[in-house]
Amino acid sequence: QVQLAESGGGLVQAGGSLRLSCAASGRPFGSYVMGWFRQAPEKEREFVARITTARTLGATYYADSIKGRFTISRDNSKNIVYLQMNSLKPEDTAVYYCAAGAIGGTSGHDYNYWGQGTQVTVSS
Numbered sequence: 001q002v003q004l005a006e007s008g009g010g011l012v013q014a015g016g017s018l019r020l021s022c023a024a025s026g027r028p029f030g031s032y033v034m035g036w037f038r039q040a041p042e043k044e045r046e047f048v049a050r051i052t053t054a055r056t057l058g059a060t061y062y063a064d065s066i067k068g069r070f071t072i073s074r075d076n077s078k079n080i081v082y083l084q085m086n087s088l089k090p091e092d093t094a095v096y097y098c099a100a101g102a103i104g105g106t107s108g109h110d111y112n113y114w115g116q117g118t119q120v121t122v123s124s
Contacts, residue, residue, distance in 0.1 A: 033104020
């Protein structure tokens with residue numbers, strides 16, 4: 001069992017930056033692929049980024065919509081995964097969720113554990 005808790009959301013102007021954190025507790029954090037997803041009002045949840053385990057060299061993968069602006073990273077010694085978001089746009093407004101899974105693809109079904117989410121609002 002893994003418990004996840006996101007933090008770092010808030011209100012920011014377009015062009016600004018935020019760093020989201022997701023703290024994990026429970027089973028060994030390093031053995032899970034970690035992902036970030038988001039859900040905007042009246043839209044389906046969408047994949048944002050994921051990072052694999054240390055054993056697979058922490059490979060990253062990003063959605064095209066945020067590539068070059070967002071960076072996912074993890075600190076296995078602190079059981080935390082980050083999402084650094086730069087050059088934010090109003091369309092990035094959403095609730096952001098972190099997730100942990102053994103498979104860790106781009107589908108929500110690939111993840112077994114989810115946090116409660118943190119709101120990110122980007123004003124124009």
